[in-house]
Amino acid sequence: DAGITQSPRHKVTETGTPVTLRCHQTENHRYMYWYRQDPGHGLRLIHYSYGVKDTDKGEVSDGYSVSRSKTEDFLLTLESATSSQTSVYFCAISESGVPADTQYFGPGTRLTVL
Amino acid sequence: DAKTTQPNSMESNEEEPVHLPCNHSTISGTDYIHWYRQLPSQGPEYVIHGLTSNVNNRMASLAIAEDRKSSTLILHRATLRDAAVYYCILRLSSNTGKLIFGQGTTLQVKP
Numbered sequence: 148d149a150g151i152t153q154s155p156r157h158k159v160t161e162t163g164t165p166v167t168l169r170c171h172q173t174e175n176h177r178y179m180y181w182y183r184q185d186p187g188h189g190l191r192l193i194h195y196s197y198g199v200k201d202t203d204k205g206e207v208s209d210g211y212s213v214s215r216s217k218t219e220d221f222l223l224t225l226e227s228a229t230s231s232q233t234s235v236y237f238c239a240i241s242e243s244g245v246p247a248d249t250q251y252f253g254p255g256t257r258l259t260v261l
Numbered sequence: 262d263a264k265t266t267q268p269n270s271m272e273s274n275e276e277e278p279v280h281l282p283c284n285h286s287t288i289s290g291t292d293y294i295h296w297y298r299q300l301p302s303q304g305p306e307y308v309i310h311g312l313t314s315n316v317n318n319r320m321a322s323l324a325i326a327e328d329r330k331s332s333t334l335i336l337h338r339a340t341l342r343d344a345a346v347y348y349c350i351l352r353l354s355s356n357t358g359k360l361i362f363g364q365g366t367t368l369q370v371k372p
Binding site for chain 2: 156180182189190191192195205237241247248249250251252253254255
């Protein structure tokens, strides 16, 4: 299994509070991704990173920011959590961004915003 | 974004082969076909991918139509552990590694 951990695994928070989710990898892969999964929507890309300090938006980036100061860590921040951000969040990594490459997913973080 | 079409659900009996279809009529020449699956309460996991030729690995086989507008994921002998949501995804040559997930096919395996 690819060495990907996510923390925390579960979190309950209140509307308006800041939340940071962490993805940590031990594979030294260049690309890292954050997805969210909601019933009826499948997985949707929030943000991704193609190197240290290099990030770009995905299809559902509003209300989220990311940072990557080290190869192994990719942080997802909800500056002011809303109930619509209740979801399961998955981190993924890949060696490169080429179409033949494989993505490896972490175990997920279940976030509930009350 | 390139779109794939899969049946919402399928059933199989344990120990029997399963053929999961996917239509991708808008595929272009450099787009790869990827399959991932997601077991209950887990993150997606890679199954197989291909470009033009049929592919085999320890998990499954991928059969790609000659015109590349459709493909079939083949599980040779389904087990109860294969019950999952299976996603057929086009990896576009232009979109920097992003995976665009559809709704997938929920596979139920009966003992």
